[in-house]
Amino acid sequence: MPKLITLLNGPNLNLLGQRQPEVYGRETLADVVTSCTALAGELGLQIKALQSNHEGQLVDWIQAARADSAGIIINPGAYSHTSVAILDALNAFDGKVLEVHISNIHKREAFRHHSYVSSRAEGVIAGFGTEGYLLALRRMKTLVAA
């Protein structure tokens, strides 16, 4: 059975490709999920891709991942900078965690420079565009094989 990786995207990431292409690129979230699913197949992994604009829903999905996932790749969106609840949920997850940001949050406003999730993540990718999800998936393969 291929190991399952939960791919979580937070608020407003459903709008990818529809606005602010200069910041977030032209790929849609559906494009990202398609390319991640294809790469996961090559790597012998399985992806469960979920997006929500709601903090509690993301917490519920992180809790659900305790039962079925070896790893979580998460772009928490703006909740990165605000959510102790998402951090607490990730701290209750025993698998590997990687954090992805499409933009380079350190090159942006000061309020985006801190992420609560980073203290739990094995690694953080920021500023690599949507390619960051694929890079995270490759790294996740190494982490869950170890």
Ligand code: CA2
């Ligand atoms: O760079 C990232 O991936 C972020 O997590 C994206 C969040 C932002 O709040 C974080 O600081 C950095 C915002 C996601 C909004 O996505 C949109 C995409 C297209 C159009 C409008 C919003």
